[in-house]
Amino acid sequence: MSKILVAVAWPYANGPRHIGHVSGFGVPADVFARYRRMAGDEVLMVSGSDEHGTAIQVQADTEGLTPQQTVDKYHRVIAEDLRRLGLTYDLYTRTTTRNHAAVTQEMFRALLANGYVVPHTQLGAISPSTGRTLADRYIEGTCPICGFPAARGDQCDNCGQQLDPVDLIEPRSRVNGERPLFVETEHFFLDLPALKQSLGHWLERRTDWRPNVMKFSRQLIQELRPRAITRDLDWGIPVPVAGWSDNPMKSIYVWFDAVIGYLSASIEWAGRQGRPQAWREWWQDPAAESYYFMGKDNITFHSVIWPGILLGANGQGDRGGQPSSFGTLELPTEIVSSEYLTMSGSKFSTSRQQVIYVGDFLNQFGPDALRYHIAVAGPENQDTDFTWDEFVRRNNTELNNEWGNLVNRSISLAFRHNRAIPAPGPLQRGDQDLLAAAGSAYAEVGQALERAHFKQAIGQAMSLVSAANKYLSRAEPWKLSDPARRDTVLHTVLQVVWDCNTLLTPFLPHAAQRVFEQLGGQGVWAAQPELVEVSEEGNADYPVLTGGGADQLARWRSQPIPVGRPLAKPSPIFHKLDEALGRTGPSWAPLEPVD
Numbered sequence: 001m002s003k004i005l006v007a008v009a010w011p012y013a014n015g016p017r018h019i020g021h022v023s024g025f026g027v028p029a030d031v032f033a034r035y036r037r038m039a040g041d042e043v044l045m046v047s048g049s050d051e052h053g054t055a056i057q058v059q060a061d062t063e064g065l066t067p068q069q070t071v072d073k074y075h076r077v078i079a080e081d082l083r084r085l086g087l088t089y090d091l092y093t094r095t096t097t098r099n100h101a102a103v104t105q106e107m108f109r110a111l112l113a114n115g116y117v118v119p120h121t122q123l124g125a126i127s128p129s130t131g132r133t134l135a136d137r138y139i140e141g142t143c144p145i146c147g148f149p150a151a152r153g154d155q156c157d158n159c160g161q162q163l164d165p166v167d168l169i170e171p172r173s174r175v176n177g178e179r180p181l182f183v184e185t186e187h188f189f190l191d192l193p194a195l196k197q198s199l200g201h202w203l204e205r206r207t208d209w210r211p212n213v214m215k216f217s218r219q220l221i222q223e224l225r226p227r228a229i230t231r232d233l234d235w236g237i238p239v240p241v242a243g244w245s246d247n248p249m250k251s252i253y254v255w256f257d258a259v260i261g262y263l264s265a266s267i268e269w270a271g272r273q274g275r276p277q278a279w280r281e282w283w284q285d286p287a288a289e290s291y292y293f294m295g296k297d298n299i300t301f302h303s304v305i306w307p308g309i310l311l312g313a314n315g316q317g318d319r320g321g322q323p324s325s326f327g328t329l330e331l332p333t334e335i336v337s338s339e340y341l342t343m344s345g346s347k348f349s350t351s352r353q354q355v356i357y358v359g360d361f362l363n364q365f366g367p368d369a370l371r372y373h374i375a376v377a378g379p380e381n382q383d384t385d386f387t388w389d390e391f392v393r394r395n396n397t398e399l400n401n402e403w404g405n406l407v408n409r410s411i412s413l414a415f416r417h418n419r420a421i422p423a424p425g426p427l428q429r430g431d432q433d434l435l436a437a438a439g440s441a442y443a444e445v446g447q448a449l450e451r452a453h454f455k456q457a458i459g460q461a462m463s464l465v466s467a468a469n470k471y472l473s474r475a476e477p478w479k480l481s482d483p484a485r486r487d488t489v490l491h492t493v494l495q496v497v498w499d500c501n502t503l504l505t506p507f508l509p510h511a512a513q514r515v516f517e518q519l520g521g522q523g524v525w526a527a528q529p530e531l532v533e534v535s536e537e538g539n540a541d542y543p544v545l546t547g548g549g550a551d552q553l554a555r556w557r558s559q560p561i562p563v564g565r566p567l568a569k570p571s572p573i574f575h576k577l578d579e580a581l582g583r584t585g586p587s588w589a590p591l592e593p594v595d
Helices: 021-023 025-039 052-061 068-087 098-115 192-204 210-222 252-270 298-312 358-365 367-377 388-417 428-449 455-477 484-504 509-518 580-584
Strands: 003-008 042-050 091-094 117-126 139-142 169-173 181-190 288-295 333-338 341-343 385-388 530-536 539-546
Touching: 003 025, 003 252, 021 025, 021 181, 021 288, 021 341, 021 367, 025 042, 025 091, 025 288, 025 333, 025 367, 025 428, 042 068, 042 181, 042 252, 052 068, 052 139, 068 091, 068 358, 068 367, 068 388, 068 509, 068 530, 091 252, 098 252, 139 385, 139 388, 181 509, 192 298, 210 298, 210 333, 252 298, 288 298, 298 333, 298 385, 333 428, 341 388, 367 455, 385 509, 388 455, 388 484, 388 509, 388 580, 428 455, 428 484, 484 509
Parallel strands: 003 042, 003 288, 042 091, 288 333, 341 385
Antiparallel strands: 091 539, 117 181, 139 169, 530 539
């Protein structure tokens, strides 16, 4: 049994999230966490809504709200969507808590004391029309290195190089298109070059990461430079330095406080469990493992900058130092990054109305159809284009015709003839072969899931589903005149349905609960998260997701299906979609980019 930290990228609370977001961070993390819990590991899965920064202020102005009202609104929307999707966070919180501010400020102070945070004067971008600071990501222009015309002010997504807004050729505001003014301003910087050697040594020991993450991270190490961690902005965490903390226009930069959220959420979780020090079991034990899930646009922050922050706060950077009050914190075991889920060849984009919101999708198709599609056809290793035609085809031919049909006809036959799980007679070669394949699938699928190879894992599980369908079609128990032989076939196929359901539980938890119940099971097979209101001293109550699944019955092993257990009359687990949907898409989902 291992301690497993599942750290999930923080969705930004300036609007509802779309399916491209959850394909990168949400569903893969939950599949992994569910599997590890079923395998007997102690999992702590944490994240929350990212609620600071200029983008929140911009959205608040657009809607005529305050920044706090804006994040209150969208945090609730996002958390409810993630609940409905079945993401089993032990804690999904937010960054506007007092706890998060305190943890962020302590990490800042530790880095400052160890010499890895230094003051520096730079040219900051100001909006001429509003007088407000423009965040780096709200400035676009041509990359001076590779010529990419839509580079951001902090990073070029084409060549991966870190940038400053002033570096861009013909910079422009993404808010209103105007050219920003650049004025001198003083800020604190994370001195990444002072962490280069220790970061490089740590990265060299990462040998089993996804190749795209490893290659990109090692390239970044070669081009490290100091990076600003404060901004001229009145919506953020105050800078804990004399002369700065009482300045309303100086705040800690959102990217810095967001990655610290993994630690602060773990600390909040421990406090809410009544075990304030429990978080240390996942953060200070070298035997514990930590897996960070995100889309590829976040690799920089998780494979280089967050490890750099940890090394600096631990006093393990090139300049040495003393650990923060949190003690020595372990660095990530693995960065599990997905590529982009695209639509019509382009990234999902709310601003260009090329978007499918999670809530809309769930309203029409339910959670497991989306979870299955992300697992089997998502952007695990390369950018993948979402099409309605592919979604409908996989739903109808794989989920409905293969898995749903196997469940329905096997249970229907047993219900009709026995009303319960029948007892098997002597096994024939075909029975033994299928049962052996089901038994060996646990190791094969489990090994793929441990490596976060989700497509391989679900492909292997669905291969067993296909084998069971072929077995049932060949055996034709509905034609057998010998009741003993018929019962043997039905017992065999029901045992394999039970095993297939176990193997598919991390991917399809809602359907897995229904299959479990139709096989006569009682209780919670696959846990689901809850949205609950919590309180914090000095802060307004807020909703969090919780309920990781410690009380669920699902375990990663074959369990003999109990003979004689009454069966429930089956009903369809999945439903076929109209094939016309593949050609047109729902009315709320634009098929082409909107300029």
